[in-house]
Amino acid sequence: MKNIGEHTPKNFVIEGAIFDCDGTLLDSLDSWRGLEAVLSQEARVQVTPEERALFTTFTIPEVARYFHEQYGLLRSVDAVIGFIDDYMMDYYAHRAHVIPGVLPFLEACASADVSMCVASSSAQKYLQAGLKSAGIAEYFSQVFSVEDLGSSKREPLIFNHAQQALGTNRATTWGIDDSFYALETLKKAAFPAIALYDQLSDEVRSQAEELCEFAVSRLDELVICDNVLALRTDA
Numbered sequence: 016m017k018n019i020g021e022h023t024p025k026n027f028v029i030e031g032a033i034f035d036c037d038g039t040l041l042d043s044l045d046s047w048r049g050l051e052a053v054l055s056q057e058a059r060v061q062v063t064p065e066e067r068a069l070f071t072t073f074t075i076p077e078v079a080r081y082f083h084e085q086y087g088l089l090r091s092v093d094a095v096i097g098f099i100d101d102y103m104m105d106y107y108a109h110r111a112h113v114i115p116g117v118l119p120f121l122e123a124c125a126s127a128d129v130s131m132c133v134a135s136s137s138a139q140k141y142l143q144a145g146l147k148s149a150g151i152a153e154y155f156s157q158v159f160s161v162e163d164l165g166s167s168k169r170e171p172l173i174f175n176h177a178q179q180a181l182g183t184n185r186a187t188t189w190g191i192d193d194s195f196y197a198l199e200t201l202k203k204a205a206f207p208a209i210a211l212y213d214q215l216s217d218e219v220r221s222q223a224e225e226l227c228e229f230a231v232s233r234l235d236e237l238v239i240c241d242n243v244l245a246l247r248t249d250a
Contacts, residue, residue: 026207027228027244029129031183033174034155035192036135039211041145042114043137046106047071050099054078057098058086072169072196074136074162075099103138107145116233121154123239130181133158134173134190156181168197171204178206189244191234195219195226202226209237209244 038044051070055062062070070078079095082088089095124131132155135142139160146152159177166172178188190201193211201208210223210230224230229244231237238247 028187028242029124029127029189029239029244030242031130031132031178031181031188032124033132033134033177033181033188033190033206035190035194035197036133036142036145037137038114038193038213039191040114040117040133040151041107041111041149043107043111043141043145046103046111049106050078050102053102054082054088054095054099058082058088060086071194072167074167075103075138076162100138103141104144107141108148111145111149113149113151114233116235118151120234120237121151123237125154127239127242129239129242130183131155132177132181134161134168134177135159136161136168138162168192168194168200171200174201174204174206195223198223198227209234 034040036043037047051062051067073081076092076096079099080092083092083095089098121131133142133146137160139158139162142158142160143152146155146158157177157180159173159180161167161173164172164176174190178185181188185205186207188206189209190198190206191209191211192198192201193213198208198210208227210227211232211234212220212223212230213232220230229237229246236247238245
């Protein structure tokens with residue numbers, strides 16, 4: 016965590032928030048880990064750690080194409096996409112839950128009239144099902160998927176699009192994510208950012224702390240007072 020004393024309070028004003036979903040709002044990262052295991056079992060292969068890291072940056076069509084072209088899984092890429100779709104819809108609709116610490120922060124944002132949306136690499140229908148099932152859909156004015164925009168979080172398009180939709184100033188619109196590559200994109204695009212580091216290795220966590228204005232394990236480690244973000248002092 017950077018030393019807050021090095022900044023004036025205006026650096027931490029929050030008027031808008033762009034939330035990642037998987038691993039940030041919902042515990043749905045387990046669905047992706049489970050999917051990887053199911054696909055590997057179906058293809059009768061064991062993926063490497065390097066492949067596992069690569070998959071975290073992939074969209075579903077990219078994962079499907081990889082397993083079909085590299086390992087010959089099913090008869091076509093579309094067939095793999097259909098297989099993935101059935102698995103993921105079941106998970107988001109019935110098993111996804113809110114990550115601890117999320118609800119207090121959403122409530123704090125709502126009380127401060129912070130405009131909130133979701134920007135995710137997951138498909139729109141998974142996001143809608145998961146947010147509704149978890150009971151937090153009402154907090155977000157809009158939900159954006161990279162698939163809707165034909166992009167990925169390796170590019171700033173989805174974050175720019177989300178900020179423009181919120182109608183907030185970029186300097187006061189915060190990106191909140193647990194993926195380092197997405198945090199890098201946010202910072203390159205001049206957004207202030209909050210890193211959730213529970214899913215990050217120690218090395219990447221250290222890099223996230225240097226890169227972002229805040230790096231926390233839970234969102235309720237942050238408070239909002241007069242629309243200024245700060246770390247809790249009563250924890």
